[in-house]
Amino acid sequence: MTRAPGMTPDQRRETIVRAALPLVAELGSAVTTAKIARAAGIGEATIFRVFPDKDAVLAACIAAAMDPSQVLRELESIPLDQPLADRLTEAVDALDAHLGRMGAVIGALRASGTPRRPALARSESRDAAQAATRRAVLELFEPDQEQLRLSAEQATDTFLGVFFSRGADRGRIADVIDVFLHGALAR
Template identity: 55%
Template sequence: MSEPPPSEPAPRRRAPGMSPEQRRAMIVAAALPLVAEHGAAVTTARIARAAGIGEATIFRVFADKDELLDACVAEALSPGHVLRELGSIDLELPLPERLTEAAEAMRAHLERIGAVVGALYASGRRRGRPGGEQPAQDDREASARALREAVAELLEPDRDALRLPLEKVAAIFIGTLFAQMRGGALGGDGPTPADLADVLLHGVLKQPHSQSHSRPQGPDGPRSVA
C-alpha cells in the first residue's frame, strides 16, 4: 500500500500590523527617555533607532518632529500610568505602607514630568509650537480629580479611623507631596515618602493631645485663649 503524499505546509500568516494609534504610542514610549535626556535636540533618526523602526515610519503617523514632541509632553502629563500604579497597590497592606507606595508612585510621575518638560525648556522649546497641544483646564481638573479619587480608594479600608473625609485627606496628601516636589524637598535630605505618610497620619507632635501643647504658656503658667 502506497503512502499518502506529504501534506502541503500551511501558508504562513502575516502578523497583523499596528494601528496608527498603536504605532504613535510605541514611538512616544521610545522617544520619552531620549527627550528627557536631550530635550528638543534629540533627532528623529535617534528616536527611530530606539523604536526599532525606519525614520520614515515616524512621519507616517506624525506630521513633523514638533507634533511628536507635543505628543511626548502630553504623555508625560497624562495621569494614566500613575493611576495604574495606584490601582495596583494592595489594599490589604497597612495604611502607612499603602500611602508610602502611593507617594513613591506619584513622585515618579512628577519626576518624569519634570524631566521631559524641563529638558525641552532647557533646550529652548518654551511652550511648544504655536497651536501645539496644551492641556486644557478641564483636562487638568479631571486629572487632579482622578488622582484624589485613586488615593481616596486607598484610604477606604480605614475610613472609620480617619478624622476627616476621605476626599479631604487625599487632597491634603497630594497637595503636600506636590508642594514638596516643587520645592525640591522630597528625596536627598528632605522627607521621604514614608515620612510624608507618617506625618499625615500622626502629625509632628510627640504628644499632640498633651496640655502643654493645647494652650499657650504665660509667665504664670498656662493662659486661656480668647
C-alpha cells in the same frame, strides 16, 4: 524571510512615542528623528507616515508624559488590606515617579529652547487627570474612615496638599507620612 505583520497607525504612533520619550527626556528638542527611528527600530520615513513633523512627535511626547494612566493604574493596584501608612508610601512613590516622568520631558524641552506650549497650560484634561488622581488616593483612605479624625475626603485633600508642597527636599517619606498620620506632638 517573512515580514512582521503591519501595525495600525495608532500602534505605530505609540511605538514611536514610547521610543522617543527617554530620548526627549535626555536631549529635549535636540533629539533627531533619525535617533527616534533607530530607538524604535524603524526607518525614519515611517515617523512621517504618522506624524506631520518633529514638533508633532514632541507634542505627542509631552502628552504621553502628562498622561495619568500609568500613575492611576499604580495607585489602583495598591492593596487596600495593608496598613494606611504603607498604602500612602506606595502612593507617594507612584506620584513621585509620574511627576519625575513629566518633569524630565518638559524640563529637557524647555532647557533645549522649546517654548512653553499651550498643552502645558491648565486644561479640562488636566483637571480631569487631577480629579481621577484624587479619587484614586481617596480610595486608599476609605478602608480606614472609622479611624480618621477627618473625613476620607478631607484627609485626601490634606495629604495631597502635603505631597505637592514638599518641594525639592523630599526627606524621608516615612517621616512625612508619620507626621501626617499622627501629628508632630509626642504621643
